[in-house]
Amino acid sequence: MSIDIGSIKHFKPLLNTSNLPREEPYRYDGFKTESKILPKGHKKREDARAFPEAVQWDRDQPVKLRDGITIYCDIFRPADLVDEKLPAILNWSPYGKNGSGALNLHVIPFQACRPQSTRSDYESFEGLDPAEWCKRGYAIINADPRGCYDSEGDIRNMGTHEGQDGADLVEWIGSQQWCNGYVGLAGNSWLAIAQWWIAAEQPKHLAAIAPWEGASDLYREVICLGGVPHIDFHEILNSIFVSNGTVEDQSAMIREHPLYNEYWEDKRAQFDKILVPMYITASYSTGLHTMGSIRAFTEAKSSKKWLRIHPTQEWYDLYAPENIDDLDKFFSKYLKKTNNDWELTAKVRLSILKFNGEPVFNQExxxxxxxxxxxxRFYLDNDTSTMIPNSHTKYNALTYNAESIDRKNELMWKLVFDEKTRLVGFSKAVLYVSTKSHNELDIYVQLRKFDTSGRIINHINFPKEALRACGMKDESEILNTNIFKYRGPKGALRVSHHITKIEDGGDDISPKYKHDQSKPLIPGEIVMAEIPFWPIGIDFEAGEGVALVLAGHELPYPEFPQMKPSTQNKGFATIHAGDHYPSFLQLPFVSFK
Structure with a gap:
């Protein structure tokens, strides 16, 4: 089977459920439609959280979608409220309905500081735990979407078709005799991303959504940042999906269709169609979701939307007790129709990182x-590898090996702050560049913090006391991955795409590109490249500063250790600065509260 989006079709086969092992890492114990009571104190495994109250588990329940395909979901309800009409929360996840997927906190070092004793293992990966939420008076529904595990069909990877499927399930849930007619969506990452498309379908029973960090433009934010294809992460996802069918293969799509077209347009969320209340979270630590979450807040048509930018890692934040209480307050307002004061919550609560100190939490x-x-604006001085506040510097060119992935070939310019400084929001680099011999150039940039000694420092995405409580003996055990360490906001641009810059007539604080065409570079010809960074939120003491780092390869730590630096560049490139080529970095300064 294939899906037509424009004229494009591409699917690939996956690991079949009949071939799954029944032990780690999948732990899939097969298909079985049944209803049973999980008694108070029940544990799925010895080290798991016990259920604080009895829960009815309706397993592998069939739901027929609009085109006749049947998918399956698990329904968890408080056992003492089975005759009541309850608000429902849907977790739409391709990773397995109840801890049965290959991607799971069990495979993450230190279990992301949320040990099994805090989770029942009946939760979908990155979803809400029924042991927690049923006791709060909700029905929790974990779905295997189309093509996942034993659900029929082929896996649809984001976009309109997945949104229609999710909307069908929302309507089915809302019409069940045990539901009060109000359905919410929740979850992190894929579970958050799917919410954009489901909500855009405007199913009548959908009352509120809580996307806990979710990309919203697959091309520009994930698989082709800056117009540069990056397929490693999607290759990992494809390796862990389980299906009796096939999956929409976006790695193949970007290889065959590297320019933006109608296929990729369908993978960009239509926020003008989202009308329901939204509780959106974002963080700086993810290399996937930051821009998507913030774009959702700024562009969604909903008049009731809240954004919380936190200073930790997404899974740690999702299961934090104080955040569970906060989310319950939101869902109580719109799913239970409780007369609480949620709507007095600040529209934006942001965190600001210090890297070498405790972050600012929830600034309103x-x-x-x-x-x-x-x-x-601060202008590049290639003679001193610094940035200065005026553009009247003499011309100087700095040439680097663009195809090298060696750190010694990275370029760096530093800016020291002479007073306490706060940077929050969008930055951009405007660079005058040329190649020596090739007709293409991919530029990667990153902003990094250095301390008063000039040493580049990182932000650890988990509280150190939480890491120690989960078994960390020494900081050297913390992996150099984006899950654990944040270096700073990133940016990238395939320079041949500079001709597709969208002129929006505004202040242009964050340049945007269509990426639907390219113009090969002429070796030796100087071109202006305007590169947006992902949002920044960092405090600096006097004597500390920010460094602009530039290279021909990705600069953040990878999401997973198996993702290695790579480059598609060839040969040498030059950064021109001074005189008629005022290359600069633009930074967002805000006052302290």
Missing amino acids: EENYPILNTEYK
């Missing part, structure tokens, strides 16, 4: 970017 703001942000 009315909007994002922050009102009265002052944007300042």
Whole structure:
């Protein structure tokens, strides 16, 4: 089977459920339609969280979609409320309905500081735990979407078709005799991403959504950042999906269709169609979701939307007790129709990192970017590898090996702050560049913090006391992955795409590109490349500063250890600065509260 989006078709086979092992890492114990009571104190495994109250588990329940395909879901309800009409929360996940997938916190070092004793193992990966939420008076539904595990069909990887499937399930849930007619969506990553498309379908029973960090433009934010194809992460996802059918193969799609077209347009969320209340979270630590979450907040048509930017890692944040309480307050308002004070919550609560100190938590703001942000430009001085506040420097060219993945071939310019400084929002680099011999150039940039000694430092995405409580003996055990360490906001651009820059007539604090065509570079010809960074939120003490790092390869730590640096560049490139080539970095300054 294939899906037509425009004229494009591409699917690939996957591991079949009949071939799954019944032990780690999949732990899939087969298909079985049944209803049973999980008694108070029940544990799925010895080290798992016990159920605080009895729960009815309706397993592998069939739901027929609009085209006749049958999918299956697990339904968890408080056992003492089975005759009541309950608000429902749907976790739409391709990873297995109840801890039965290959991607799971069990395979993450230190279990992301959320040990099994805090989770029942009946939760979908990155979803809400029924042991926690049933006791709060909700029905929890974990779905195997189309093509996943024993659900019929082929896996649809984001976009309109997946949104239609999810909307069909929302309507089915809302019409069940045990539901009060109000359905919410929740979950992190894929579970958050799917919410954009499901909500855009506007199913009548959908009352609120809580996307816990979710990309919203697959091409520009994940698989082709800056127009540069990156398929490693999707190759890992394809390796862990389980299906009796096939999966929409986006790695193959980007190889065959590297320019933006109608296929990729379908993978960009239509926020103008989302009307329901939204509780959106974002973080700086993810290399996948930050821009998507913030774009959702700024563009969604909903008049009731809240954004919380936190300073930790997404899984750690999802299962934090205080955040569970906060989310319950949101869902109580819109799914239970409780008369609480949720709507007095600040529209924006943001965190600001220090890297070498405790972050600022939940600073309240009315909007994002922050009102009265002052944007300042600092010009590259290639002679001193610094950035200065005026453009009247003499011309100097700096040539580097663009195809090298060796750190010694990275370029760096530093800016020291002479007073306490706060940067929050969007930055951009405007660079005048040329190649020596090739007709293409991929540029990667990153902003990094250095301390008063000039040493580049990282932010650890988990509280160190939480890491120690989960078994860390020494900081050297913390992996150099984006899950654990944040280096700073990133940006990238395939320079041949510079001709597709979208002129929006605004202040252009964050350049945008269509990426639907390219113009080969002429070796030796100087071109202006305007590169947006993902949002920043960092405090600096006097004597500390920010470094602009540039290379021909990705600069953040990888999401997973098996993802290695790579480059598609060839030969040498040059950064021109000074005189008629005012290369600069623009930064967002905000005042302290």
